[in-house]
Amino acid sequence: MARASYLSDLTDGEYAYLAPHLPPPSGRGRPRVHRWQELLDGMFYVVRTGCQWRALPHEFPPWRTVYHYWRVWRLDGTWARLHAALRMAVRVRAGRDPQPSAGILDSQSVKTTSVGGPRGFDGGKKLSGRKRHVLVDTLGLVLRALVHPADIQDRASVPALLDAVEDEYPRLRHVWVDQGYTGTGREWIERELGWTVDVVSHPRKAVGLWWPTGQPIPPEVWAAARPRGFRGVLPRRWVVERTFSWFGQARRLSKDYERRCETSETLIYATMARLMVRRLAPAPRT
16 A cells, blocks of 8 residues: 655655666575665665664564665665765766866764764864764765764874775865864875865954054944954855755764764765755656
8 A cells, every 4th residue: 555755755766866776686585575665765764864773664664674775785885886876977967077076075073872882082072972074076975985983183084084085086186175184184185195285274363453542443343353253154165064964954964873983974875865866856846
């Protein structure tokens, strides 16, 4: 019997983009009972709503079946391959080359829960948890994702994130970073990869104001000399910050609920895959 659809369900047009990249039947064991689209709907429901696997609604296939295929696809690299294929399709749709030539590098610190697993304390953000390290292209699409304890500095994570990246993205030649990558991080990129690195930072704050003694300072002059609050959008850096806001649309990524960092990385790829397939096959307005 047909069920009412959820917001996270795939349309037939969206599933058509995913189907060619799903693994073919193995030919061993019992025949598969549930269709790939039903299993994907269950996975995307968990990612979007943030519920536990055991709390998957009964309209979907059994949660053990859905989680089994989620785990198998994480281990055999299906999610990474699916994500890469969709990213290239979105870039072609936008009139870009399938392979990017420039990227933006940044990290996001998030809290963890009592589930367990690797974690650390980020002194800058004053939280205990993990860091999501991402390399994105100029459209904000994820190229590489790495999750690790939050006590590892950004510059120290560069070799692990960009290991053998030139084999996967041979056209990459330039990257924008923030001040957290100055020093050893920037030097490693320039020495090992031969890329050019552009450090984007906020303009320096005013530290003083010269004004004649005995004359009152107008409020507008004082406000300009001591800027507060939002200081404007940073060139190129806003792209990766927008990607982090896309992660927030998936409640499973509101915190790091996973025991393994590899599972958190797969959640990033699944979230971006759902976003990209919606761009490739937009649903009609209702």
